[in-house]
Every structure is written in C-alpha cells, then in structure tokens.
Amino acid sequence: MPALELKTNVRVADPKAFSLEFSKFAAETLGKPEAYISVNYHYSELLTFNGSFDPALILSIHSLDNINPKANEEYSKKFFAFFKEKLGVPDDRGYITFVDPGRPNIGFRSTTFGALWG
Structure with missing residues (x-):
C-alpha cells in the first residue's frame, strides 16, 4: 500500500511520464507490486x-x-539518487519522511487493512 507524496520546486516537462517512472521506481525500491x-x-x-x-x-x-x-x-540512498538524476536535486536539499501508519489506520475497499489482514 505504499503511498508516496513528492513536493518539489522542480517542474518536470511531462508530469504524467515522470509520475509513471516514479511509480515503477518506488515499486522496485520498496519491493512492492506496482499495483499497490x-x-x-x-x-x-x-x-x-x-x-x-x-x-x-x-x-x-x-x-x-x-x-x-x-x-x-x-531507501533514502536510492530515492535521493533517483531525484538527483531525474530532478537535479542533491541529497542535502530535501527530506524524506517514512511512516508506517499501521494496518488499522489505512482504509481500503470500504474497510481497513487491519480488518482485511489482521
């Protein structure tokens, strides 16, 4: 269920293409199916x-x-390398916040992950 919110002052030429590339990279980096x-x-x-x-x-x-x-x-090493290559943002020009909200705190399919998978 990884959800990634990127805020940046770097405008990309094609936001849709960048978002799809970012999605694929995130799935590979986090070891999760891109479907999630x-x-x-x-x-x-x-x-x-x-x-x-x-x-x-x-x-x-x-x-x-x-x-x-x-x-x-x-993850930090990999994401900062990706953003350096794709956006030109060095690793000392941003923060990454990692949050595990817990299964009961994420809604999905009209219920929560806690109810679905314990």
Missing part, C-alpha cells in the same frame, strides 16, 4: 529549503510493514 503503489508529484514554485529556491524536495512515504531504520537508510 500510489504516487503524487506536486510542483510548488514556493518550496524553499535552507532559505533558497534552489532545487529541493519533500517526500513522504507511507507504507505498511517495510518501514524500519535499516530499510529506511537504504
């Missing part, structure tokens, strides 16, 4: 980091079961 991945690219010219409008980002990753300190470090 949701991504959102949000451009904001007003996003600042360290007092400037230089390329920057904020990424929130909400995922069940695979968020932990060791995995997060590896």
